[in-house]
Amino acid sequence: xxxxxxxxxxxxxxxxxxxxxxxxxxxxxxxxxxxxxxxxxxxxxxxxxxxxxxxxxxxxxxxxxxxxxxxxxxxxxxxxxxxxxxxxxxxxxxxxxxxxxxxxxxxxxx
Amino acid sequence: xxxxxxxxxxxxxxxxxxxxxxxxxxxxxxxxxxxxxxxxxxxxxxxxxxxxxxxxxxxxxxxxxxxxxxxxxxxxxxxxxxxxxxxxxxxxxxxxxxxxxxxxxxxxxxxxxxxxxxxxxxxxxxxxxxxxxxxxxxxxxxxxxxxxxxxxxxxxxxxxxxxxxxxxxxxxxxxxxxxxxxxxxxxxxxxxxxxxxxxxxxxxxxxxxxxxxxxxxxxxxxxxxxxxxxxxxxxxxxxxxxxxxxxxxxxxxxxxxxxxxxxxxxxxxxxxxxxxxxxxxxxxxxxxxxxxxxxxxxxxxxxxxxxxxxxxxxxxxxxxxx
Numbered sequence: 001x002x003x004x005x006x007x008x009x010x011x012x013x014x015x016x017x018x019x020x021x022x023x024x025x026x027x028x029x030x031x032x033x034x035x036x037x038x039x040x041x042x043x044x045x046x047x048x049x050x051x052x053x054x055x056x057x058x059x060x061x062x063x064x065x066x067x068x069x070x071x072x073x074x075x076x077x078x079x080x081x082x083x084x085x086x087x088x089x090x091x092x093x094x095x096x097x098x099x100x101x102x103x104x105x106x107x108x109x110x
Numbered sequence: 111x112x113x114x115x116x117x118x119x120x121x122x123x124x125x126x127x128x129x130x131x132x133x134x135x136x137x138x139x140x141x142x143x144x145x146x147x148x149x150x151x152x153x154x155x156x157x158x159x160x161x162x163x164x165x166x167x168x169x170x171x172x173x174x175x176x177x178x179x180x181x182x183x184x185x186x187x188x189x190x191x192x193x194x195x196x197x198x199x200x201x202x203x204x205x206x207x208x209x210x211x212x213x214x215x216x217x218x219x220x221x222x223x224x225x226x227x228x229x230x231x232x233x234x235x236x237x238x239x240x241x242x243x244x245x246x247x248x249x250x251x252x253x254x255x256x257x258x259x260x261x262x263x264x265x266x267x268x269x270x271x272x273x274x275x276x277x278x279x280x281x282x283x284x285x286x287x288x289x290x291x292x293x294x295x296x297x298x299x300x301x302x303x304x305x306x307x308x309x310x311x312x313x314x315x316x317x318x319x320x321x322x323x324x325x326x327x328x329x330x331x332x333x334x335x336x337x338x339x340x341x342x343x344x345x346x347x348x349x350x351x352x353x354x355x356x357x358x359x360x361x362x363x364x365x366x367x368x369x370x371x372x373x374x375x376x377x378x379x380x381x382x383x384x385x386x387x388x389x390x391x392x393x394x395x396x397x398x399x400x401x402x403x404x405x406x407x408x409x410x411x412x413x414x415x416x417x418x419x420x421x422x423x424x425x426x427x428x429x430x431x432x
Contacts, residue, residue: 005174007174007177010175010177013178014179018183019183026187029184029188032180033181036177045143046147049147051148053150053151054170056150057147058174
């Protein structure tokens with residue numbers, strides 16, 4: 001739970017402070033945000049499953065964002081940046097959908 | 111084939127699952143939850159509630175806050191329009207405004223110079239003869255180089271729908287250059303002395319063309335609604351519109367494509383003049399028949415007034431008539 005509280009505090013701080021993102025990192029932002037969404041949905045589902053764990057949640061969150069950005073960076077260097085981005089978005093999108101379906105089953109029992 | 115006809119016994123093959131080659135998809139589809147959660151839960155179940163150190167908690171919270179800030183910053187940054195794009199747009203807008211102001215200033219200057227040329231011409235020719243001046247005025251009106259006032263008709267055409275601005279405007283619902291050409295030709299044939307479309311005076315060399323969906327008169331783009339103003343005998347021009355079939359054509363445009371049009375007589379119309387036309391041909395007035403009573407004076411004044419084409423073209427016309 002403490003991780004979720006920390007995350008909310010961080011989001012509020014980000015909204016208030018509006019920090020500038022360095023220009024170098026800007027190509028990786030969309031994928032990083034999608035990866036963060038994936039980790040969020042995973043955490044929510046784990047919570048409903050009764051399996052939630054602060055450490056796992058945060059580490060998966062961090063590694064998702066970093067790995068996603070890394071894949072895009074690698075793709076850019078190899079000249080297949082847009083294709084790799086598509087691949088990452090597809091995989092993460094499927095995961096988000098499945099997790100959202102599981103959450104829906106938990107909440108609506110349907 | 112064996113003798114008793116039974117099929118040969120195949121050795122039992124150990125088959126994997128049919129979708130063995132799709133482990134990646136299976137992994138993604140059927141186990142989207144991070145296995146780490148299950149592992150952590152199992153570990154917790156194995157040795158009771160785990161004790162967390164104070165340092166571990168602080169680290170965890172710090173990480174959570176950091177991730178929240180980073181994600182929010184990324185989302186905010188993605189929502190904001192790209193500054194470079196905005197900047198480029200602003201620069202282009204600025205450039206358009208600047209150039210437009212330049213063009214306007216030049217047009218104003220051109221008008222001033224034309225007026226100056228006109229007064230100089232009148233001054234120079236004032237002593238010469240009134241008939242030349244009268245001819246000039248008439249020729250100027252006919253060629254479109256002089257502003258004209260008088261009674262006439264206004265034919266108005268408007269695009270159906272939202273015009274050029276709206277996205278759903280199909281090409282058929284817009285006024286075409288051929289529509290305007292048809293109306294203008296009918297007006298000329300009805301004895302119009304001067305015609306202007308949206309204050310663009312038509313001369314003998316004017317062209318009504320289209321570029322894409324826009325209509326150009328002498329390379330000047332026009333915006334709907336299109337007002338075709340003609341000075342002359344209103345009744346004659348209206349009957350010419352009917353006689354040449356332009357009225358029927360306008361009615362057809364209205365019923366088929368929703369292009370609205372109207373024809374109205376006006377007691378007073380003011381048409382602007384075209385700036386001095388380009389000079390293609392010139393000759394000294396009265397050169398073939400040297401009957402000028404004041405050769406020295408007229409010679410110098412002709413030198414001064416050589417640029418205005420009105421003088422020379424009218425003289426040229428006179429010569430050819432003679």
